[in-house]
Amino acid sequence: MTISEVSRKYGIxxxxxxxxxxxxxxxPVHRTASGLRDYTEEDCGWVELVKCMRxxxxxxxxxxxYVRLSRQGDSTISDRLKLLVEQRxxxxxxxxxxxxxxxxxxxxxxxYEAAVKTGKLIWD
Numbered sequence: 001m002t003i004s005e006v007s008r009k010y011g012i013x014x015x016x017x018x019x020x021x022x023x024x025x026x027x028p029v030h031r032t033a034s035g036l037r038d039y040t041e042e043d044c045g046w047v048e049l050v051k052c053m054r055x056x057x058x059x060x061x062x063x064x065x066y067v068r069l070s071r072q073g074d075s076t077i078s079d080r081l082k083l084l085v086e087q088r089x090x091x092x093x094x095x096x097x098x099x100x101x102x103x104x105x106x107x108x109x110x111x112y113e114a115a116v117k118t119g120k121l122i123w124d
Contacts, residue, residue: 001039010047017047024064025050027071057094058087 007014020026021037026046029037039047046067053063066083069076115121 001044003037003039006039006044006047009044010051012047012051020047020050023060024067025060027067053087056091062087 001009003014003017006012007017017026021029026043029043030040032038050063054060062083066080069080069083111121111123
């Protein structure tokens with residue numbers, strides 16, 4: 001696939017794809033004889049992973065480290081596992097904060113909905 005096809009397929013700009021490759025968030029993409037990027041299924045798998053992980057809030061630095069370790073082979077399996085477990089813990093902590101925020105917003109919304117019906121804002 002060309003970079004423009006990958007860009008359209010995953011909703012990521014071509015500039016972002018080039019940046020991800022340049023900084024090591026995805027491994028170097030295969031090239032044609034003329035030097036154009038030619039994304040393979042494996043390359044697209046990396047793009048999918050990065051899109052998912054970035055949407056979950058993982059940093060470029062963490063993803064770069066994960067790719068670096070992956071490219072070193074099976075000797076880094078335990079290091080990659082540790083990195084992923086740490087990231088999962090951070091995401092779980094963030095989810096807990098968001099859950100608390102949602103509860104607070106739900107409470108406030110319920111108070112304002114009651115105020116719309118009664119014409120008076122009352123806090124318990």
